[in-house]
Amino acid sequence: MNVYKWYYLSRWLYLHHVPVLPFIIKALIRILWAAVIPYQADIGKGSFLGYQGLGIVIHKRCVLGENCHISQNVTLGGTSGYWEVSKLGNDVHVGAGANIIGPVTIGDHCIIGAGAVVITDLPANAVAVGVPAKVVKIRDDEQQN
Template identity: 50%
Template sequence: MLIEKRDQRLIRAIHRYQQYRDARGLWGRLCCAWGKLGHEIWSLLSGSDINREADLATDLRMPHPTGIVMHRNARVGANCLIMQHVTLGEIEGGKAPVIEDGVYIGAGARILGGVTIGKGARIGANAVVLQDVPADATAVGVPARIMPPKKTPE
């Protein structure tokens, strides 16, 4: 009940903060504070560490948000599915990953540095991605390698 759809509530709180962070006046400050409070509460209840500055699509899905960590400069596109214990972080230089639309990221995956994950790509569980992944490709392993597409029998 209280923790149902906690991923969506966390994302809504982040978007509320981002919408009002530069607002002036009493109403803007109150709405910004409400977004910060919501972020803190839902981060605690979901067990995730998603920075309030991260650029997240509104339809991002995190069915089990426990242990998800996102860098402040991370960008996640529309209709992505991120499983538990995923890290989107930097290695050096402050660059964070860019996740395009429709990407699936398996449990425990680490996507590090200024890499781009192409539209519709799949990242396997516990993969450590250190290089770009093309659209509609699958990356697995430590360090991640791109798997060749399956050939369909004719």
């Protein structure tokens, strides 16, 4: 059983108002995989957490679209002073060690390079790298396949 299935079980229990079990599963995820994947976060179907979610930290109000690929040691979260947190579109690939912080919206089909720090919104089909992350390319339909 992988970490996404554990998350999905805790999310299902949370949405069906089962009291203590989601918290216990969240704690087990923290112990077994050194990851913070809260049941309150909305992670879309088909998403993949690389290396069993090793080192991934997701804020509880984050929204991830469907079929996202989140590599190890990625942080998706907020920043002090803002209630809003990161939102990822569908089919987003986030490289290892990247940080997406603050009220940032990532468009569909984006690629974020390893180690990038995203602090501004990214349009759909963008490829972003660097600290702070900058869009280096907008992919067309042929490059997405």
